[in-house]
Amino acid sequence: MASLVTKKSGLFVRLVKNVNDCTKRLSSHFIYYPDNEKPVEGETTKMNMMQAINNAMDLTLKTDPTAVVFGEDVAFGGVFRCALGLQEKYGKERVFNTPLCEQGIAGFGIGLATAGATAIAEIQFADYIFPAFDQIINEAAKIRYRSGGLFDCGALTIRAPSGAVGHGGLYHSQSPEAFFAHVPGLRVVVPRGPITAKGLLLSCIRERDPCLFLEPKILYRSATEEVPVEDYTLPLGKAQVLRQGDAATLIGWGTQVHVLLEVAQMAEEKLGVKCDVIDLQSILPWDEDTVCNSVKKTGRCVIAHEAPLTSGFGAELAATIQEECFLHLEAPVSRVAGWDAPFPHVFEPFYLPDKWRCLQALTDTLHY
């Protein structure tokens, strides 16, 4: 009996070790900082980001009879389960699979919106959005302009999971926001967790411009918050100041916001300084006022994003900041980003703008 127990616990130790190795290998590069402030009063329920997105689509399908949700594998809930249960609830005509074709999904969505329906399209991974580039860039973003305001596809929202996930390699990790930020007419939005995901997604769906909603996929299950049950929206084109300080302004979006929140905390503990931390939320159009007012106050700025440095959206921010805040700056605007290489598999820990790289950039900026 004793030997059996030992054997069993031996097996258990092995299993635990495997799981630990697994956790170590796949461990994320950030600590999640949940939102404590509620955007609206009233009942809340615990939701992860996947559930919050599901909830936003559920509310839309319930209140807007023209709304449809579609994309590859959406019928059974989508590969990240964001549409889970919606087909059962609203039927196959409103929540459905499309053939495997991103350009088709985008074009179909534009058509739906042009004809008066609310279209919520899912691209399975942001890495696979590029066949739809033509439809999004040349059609969705330009219809109102080129038709003199006769037509628009503002009722189109394209959702796509993006960003690093620990083991995604080249084609399950990219953050393509900067490609789409070069296109007047499009709105590009990135939530940082369940509360912002629900509010911003509902805004995108109702916004009268086509929206690209990039969901940091690592947050789907790892980010949990008390999310208001009722319908609410959060303003598009507005950044949010999450921590206040006077030493420097840290700007990020999506998962990177959490990296920067930790960096701000480390800066307080190790360097004895307080920083503004800004979640940009809307990449296009972006909130120049909030960003520039903060930098005018602090005189120093670190921008961080997962996408490669060169021509990343940080470049646009840095250029505008130096234009608008030149006389207030005490140091050059610093950018910490993915390196100028495709997103690599086993090198992910070296590739990402993690807290140590951001902290070092902040330190350099403070000591400039």
Place this chain on the structure above:
Amino acid sequence: MALKAGASVLRLNALRSAAVRLLSTHTRPEVEQNKTKYAEFPGAKAPYVTEMKFLNETSYDPIPIYRVLDNDGSVIEKREEPSIDKEELINMYKTMVQITQLDKILYESQRQGRISFYMTNYGEEGIHIGTAAALDARDLVFCQYREVGVFLYRGVTVTELINQCYGNHEDSGKGRSMPIHYGDKQRHLVTISSPLGTQIPQAVGAAYALKRQPNNDRCVICFFGDGAASEGDAFAAFNFAATLDCPVVLFCRNNGYAISTPTSEQYKGDGIAARGPSLGIRTVRVDGTDTLAVYNAVKQAREFAIANNKPVLIEAMCYRVGHHSTSDDSTAYRSVEEIQKWTKDESPLQKFKLYLESKGIWDEDAEKSALKESRNTVVRTMQDAEKKKMPHWKEMLEDVYYDMPPRIQKQMQQMEEHLKKYPDKYPLDRFQTD
């Protein structure tokens, strides 16, 4: 030569009936005698008719599915049995067994957190091996991602495959891609890329390049699934292959599912094969669970493609027995009973094994030792692969350009300095060092 190859293709029963079907007048609009007048539009040479007739999927009979073996492993029509020597038949089957063991153990190893991702090939082993055996070893292969048997049959070792899955320093892809993204230049296997369908027009372009080489005797083969065939790239590839006369075998593995999406929601009409003739591509549909049917079709397709500089489309019908990948649980969208149907009578391994047994070149002892050997190879290799370090972190920034631009050199220096400051914050011990 061209005519001979063309005629030999017609020996296939399936093709003969397909040809008859496609040429038969009953599917075409009726033409009145003596009043026949052919239109001379640039876009269509066709008769004028006065009766309007819409065509739909029922205007045509289903394209038949060519098979050689019955479920009991017996050859249905003796004349269709390919002459493959005993050693090669055994090698074909052993490689199929090797695929299943590789799949079984690597799938489990992902579950244990040893590798980050895996995709099994269950139910499609016959396609890999029938194809690989029929090709010349120098034919250029563009894979989708579920064709590991082609790699094995070409001589890529289990060690090389597993090193790729671990992304260790012996991975020829230098740890940059997710597991199963194999590639081997010496063996003419273009490295796998995740985006779907992108490889199809690339394969067509490669075939055009081969065609222009003097005395070309190679073709290109391109694998893709029933889902990828919906991508715009697939249509572009078909159309380019036909209009630009490219010696390419377009090979569709129709396994019934694109992740959760069944073919009934992927397309209407008669599958992928029906798209071939409509775009001017010689086409055949085969039973993908029948290794010998796949072998015959690919053998004739490659001969025809090379002799005529024309594309051939093969649609191999099969069933994806495993989950899409380790990120998927297929019981969320299909029943266990549905899957089981394809793991017994319609198993490509089972059919091929029965065929070998009927020829007296395989038995239970051989089966046992093949299983044991292939299993041991995988387990042993995994243990070795696990011990090997990841490539030097600097490999992260190599190969972006042929010569590293100054800007990336600068970034590499920045990271190097950063790592000197924060060595304990990075898993440097798991990576090779200078």
